[in-house]
Amino acid sequence: MVSHNIWLRDHCRCSECFHPVTKQRLVNTFDIPADIAPLSVESKQYGLEVTWPAPAPHTSIYPWLWLQEHSYDPPARPKLENATDPEKVLWGSNIAQNPPTVTFEEAMTDQGLFEWLSKVDKFGLCLITGVPPTTEGTEKLSERIGFIRETKYGKLWEMTADLAMGDTAYTNVALGAHTDNTYFTDPSGLQLLHVLSHTGGTGGKTLLVDGFHVAATLKERHPESYTLLSTVPIPAHAAGDDGGIYQASPKSGYPTLSHDLVTRELYQVRWNNNDRSVMDHLDPKIVEEWYEAIRIWNRLLKSADSEYWVQLSPGTALIVNNHRVLHGRSSFTGRRWVCGSYIVFDEFKSKLAVLKERFDPDRVTADTRDPSSGSSVWSPAL
Numbered sequence: 001m002v003s004h005n006i007w008l009r010d011h012c013r014c015s016e017c018f019h020p021v022t023k024q025r026l027v028n029t030f031d032i033p034a035d036i037a038p039l040s041v042e043s044k045q046y047g048l049e050v051t052w053p054a055p056a057p058h059t060s061i062y063p064w065l066w067l068q069e070h071s072y073d074p075p076a077r078p079k080l081e082n083a084t085d086p087e088k089v090l091w092g093s094n095i096a097q098n099p100p101t102v103t104f105e106e107a108m109t110d111q112g113l114f115e116w117l118s119k120v121d122k123f124g125l126c127l128i129t130g131v132p133p134t135t136e137g138t139e140k141l142s143e144r145i146g147f148i149r150e151t152k153y154g155k156l157w158e159m160t161a162d163l164a165m166g167d168t169a170y171t172n173v174a175l176g177a178h179t180d181n182t183y184f185t186d187p188s189g190l191q192l193l194h195v196l197s198h199t200g201g202t203g204g205k206t207l208l209v210d211g212f213h214v215a216a217t218l219k220e221r222h223p224e225s226y227t228l229l230s231t232v233p234i235p236a237h238a239a240g241d242d243g244g245i246y247q248a249s250p251k252s253g254y255p256t257l258s259h260d261l262v263t264r265e266l267y268q269v270r271w272n273n274n275d276r277s278v279m280d281h282l283d284p285k286i287v288e289e290w291y292e293a294i295r296i297w298n299r300l301l302k303s304a305d306s307e308y309w310v311q312l313s314p315g316t317a318l319i320v321n322n323h324r325v326l327h328g329r330s331s332f333t334g335r336r337w338v339c340g341s342y343i344v345f346d347e348f349k350s351k352l353a354v355l356k357e358r359f360d361p362d363r364v365t366a367d368t369r370d371p372s373s374g375s376s377v378w379s380p381a382l
């Protein structure tokens, strides 16, 4: 493994250079001479010990695990070549045989919460059974994860076909597979949905599609369409209510498929053809190809192999990763009362990271003592 001297000095993890509690950098990066070179480098039992020279003599110790975790030459994590994270399990209609599920009671324990969020992280969705069929029960479940994201729809929102909000979700029409909030600069991370009641009618089945799975199929079969969906930004708006006109910033929007700039991994799907605004920024040379690309995308989304239909009933809630799994519903008749919440993506990821430290059987139990001070000043991830 190769590291640059400046990089090593800048990343010293001793408690003088890296605050042991706040995990923030204390060393002043810009006081480090650009041509800094070590006086000595020694291999110790717990890590690499580097002694730096005057005018700022200092001893740094880099735990072996930390060095391994953060190696950039060679990279600790090879580029995924546009694949998706191996931790993710892609699925199609076959998931219906054994949909990821937890019980409300399990979710009320920390171990159960870890199981639940691990399933959401792996599959992008999870059913929750035994949920009290009330808004209070649904809110209690949501807040096990983290802050509910309040939006124009409310905090724990309720919805029925009364156009209370200027959105077709508040009608009884069918909604094709989509991700929510494409008109927000930052679409909500998780979306929880709970049908509280449905009387005097039928329909209202929930549609779920793994956007990562469909994207992988698109990339394999139609790479040029995949590229267009990965590069052409799509503007979106929500302007059905007098009190609000929402458009993502920048106004040109975001591509349907977004990729990690380092690993090139697909990390977000944004797709809602109903909420898409005027495509007035398209390069005239690609208009036909772009429409062909979204036709192919739509066809794959609607393929029987991609669609997982489930009839939700009171007591069984559903949570989806709104950056990966598309949802929709069939039309319905009668009175259908739905409640749910949006949960902040970073709250979900943070909660899972904290629970992993406690419950993940594969967690890295690094020797986290700072050899110089004996206190724990680092964790492999930071």
Ligand SMILES: C[N+](C)(C)CCCC[C@H](N)C(=O)O
Residues within 6 Å of the ligand: 153, 157, 159, 167, 168, 169, 178, 179, 180, 181, 182, 272, 275, 340
């Ligand atoms: C979920 N809740 C009922 C609150 C809002 C529904 C809004 C749907 C909107 N067209 C979108 O795709 O974001």
Ligand SMILES: O=C(O)CCC(=O)C(=O)O
Residues within 6 Å of the ligand: 159, 169, 175, 180, 193, 204, 205, 206, 327, 328, 329, 338
């Ligand atoms: O009515 C449903 O089942 C879902 C409607 C929808 O797309 C939403 O609430 O975001």
Ligand SMILES: [Fe+2]
Residues within 6 Å of the ligand: 169, 178, 179, 180, 327
């Ligand atoms: Fe939706």
